Amino acid sequence: MEALDMSLYLLIAVLASSVVSQFLPRVSTPLIQIGLGVALAVIAREQISITLDPDLFLVLFIAPLLYDEAREADLAALWHYRKPILGYAIGLVLVITLAVGFFVHWLLPFVPLAAAFALGAALGPTDAVAVASLSKNPTIPERVKSLLKGEALLNDASGLVAFRFAVAAAVYGTFSPAYAAQTFLVKFFGGLLLGALCGLLLTYVITRLREGGLENTTFHVLLEICTPLLVFILAEEVHVSGVICVVICGIIQTAAPRQTGPSYARTNIVSTSVWKVITFALNGVVFILLGTQLPSAMVGTWEGTEIDNTLLVLMVLGITVLLELVRFLWTLALQLITAKADGRPFTREDAKDALILTLSGAKGTITLSIMLTLPLWTDVAAGTLFPQRDLLIFLASGVILCTFTIATFVVPLLAPQPKKTLDEHEQHLRDTEAYLDVLRGVIEELTERQTAKTAAATHEVIRSYNKRIERIKENHGLDDQEDVELQKLIIEWKEAYIFDLMAKDETSAEAGYRLLARLAHRKNLLEHQRLSEARDGILFLRNMVLTTLNRLRRNLPLLTESQVQEEYRQLLIRTTGHAIERLQDQMGDLDEPNEQIADAILVQQRTLRPLMTKLPSISTIAHTSSKADQIEATAYRIEMSMLNEAVDQEKISRAYAKKARENIILMQVDIEDRL
Secondary structure, eight states, rough: OOHHHHHHHHHHHHHHHHHHHHOOTOOOHHHHHHHHHHOOOOOOOOOEEEOOOOHHIIIIHHHHHHHHHHTTTHHHOOOHHHHHHHHIIIIIHHHHHHHHHHHHHHTTSOOOOHHHHHHHTSSSSOOHHHHHHHHTTTSSOHHHHHHHHHHHHHHHHHHHHHHHHHHHHHSOOOOOOHHHHHHHHHHHHHHHHHHHHHHHHHHHHHHHHHTTTOOEEEEHHHHHHHHHHHHHHHHHHHTHHHHHHHHHHHHHHHHSSSSSSSSHHHHHHHHHHHHHHOOOOHHHHHHHHHHHHHHHHHHHSSOOOOHHHHHHHHHHHHHHHHHHHHHHHHHHHHHHHHHTTOOOOOOOHHHHHHHHHHHHOOEEEEEEEHHHHHSSSEEEETEEEETTHHHHHHHHHHHHHHHHHHHHHHHHHHOOOOOOOOOOHHHHHHHHHHHHHHHHHHHHHHHHHOOOTHHHHHHHHHHHHHHHHHHHHHHOOOOOOHHHHHHHHHHHEEEEEEEEHHHHTTSSSHHHHHHHHHHHHHHHHHTTTOHHHHHHHHHHHHHHHHHEEEEEEEOOOOOOOOHHHHHHHHHHHHHHHHHHHHHHHTTTTSSSOOHHHHHHHHHHHHHHGGGGOOOHHHHHHHHHHHHHHHHHHHHHHHHHHHHHHHHHHSSSSSHHHHHHHHHHHHHHHHHHHOO
């Protein structure tokens, strides 16, 4: 079968798996893709032989997948759980390599120990697709999810390094533990250092290019796609770990300060969509390939005379049990250490979390990718085949199927989702509330990405989104949450700011105390306390007396009333602007819904507008309207992306999302007509 035809069939099968998964939601997509791969092999009616150059396979498949995982990593959780994650990513992988290697060599002595170690190293890493699927279960503790994601990100590197050492030992017939340890350290820390340098350099170059005016979205997205390939090749050329280098490079770029602005928004939206397509296609192709190889691998090994078929099945089951047992003991030990470090007893919940962590460690994309890079020959000139290559791929494939089945069907039993049947009305309300969260997310994104030049236009678009949120709430009878605490917080920000200005002598004490008295009166009203005008006047009089005494003591003249009023107006402008900046900076970090924060910003802006004497010209208004149309178009793209993500996370039903998409498309058509 020609390579081009084969590539086309693989992509068609990946697309078909997405359709089938809609009708079988309880079956994980990788299992469906494996089944489609088997069907493809049967339909082809011929042996589908996949022979890829190992280095090429690593560059095309593993490097992009790891880079995308690093880009999506939760850096805060990664750092918080760094010790147990490193324990899983390095320690557990090495233990599994040794345990599986000795076990396979003990049962099948004709399999060289080095080749058995290669199988163990390939079975060390967990599958990121399985982890992402399991993370949707709301009853799995957040700590367990964070450990699984961190492990899936970092253990691929240690598994691949160990695999390469084992393959080299199998090919050349020699192995030196001291040399292996030295080489491992050089590759690990060399990849770490080079990855950090590449990440910093790329961040600097991209920043300089943007500052120079290169805002082309296609260029920046293409650069992102090429980055893992170039970084991996560079690392391999200088003989350090390309996998570690790619991961660290992705983490450094993720940790870099986030830039804002319309061009960044467009790039982020396009980049997210492109990477979703790439990772889905690469993961899908690997699992389809696994399915296509199963018939030939199983038939060849199954019909062989070296090993009894019953022993083959027992070997797969035995390796699976060994993997789960070693992983459970390792996890249990880490849980005990964590409980002791926290000064608390080991509980039943800790044991349950350890079991969930154990069974969630499915093997998948990386394992199969690594196994497919096993060389065909140890000595081409002598015609010496790699020892038991088909058998090792058969065992790895069987273990992948077993672990994926366990993760798909057993883990949900340990951490079941709450069973609650929703009627049509309740489901619609649930979808509506989730869609309101999407609209709030759009407001947050627009607020983060606005600049001084686009602030006015951005506020116009945010106002339209607030109106949509209010309209949806009114139509569905959803009550607004009280924003009293937010208003009190704004007052506290203003009070602290006024005291700071007075301490720096940047405003008069008379104006400062007058505004403080007004803020105190409003704060008491918010707290539903009756503060009389007399008491309010006493507070103001006390402040004025103190101010007069201070000025007399310093031999300074008192300000006239007109001067105090002007100082008061300027102070009100500064405090209101300060409150707006604080609200914009902390949107997404506060507990209040984003539309309430956006409403508070608009209230402050309405307070500020009459205080400003200069009115906008007709041309300024027209220019702002034009910018608002462009930002509104960007907002619709963000909304569509967030809606699709909510559907993928099963927060919104597909029926509700279909209507929402149609509505967004209609609004996009309308805005495109205006542009």
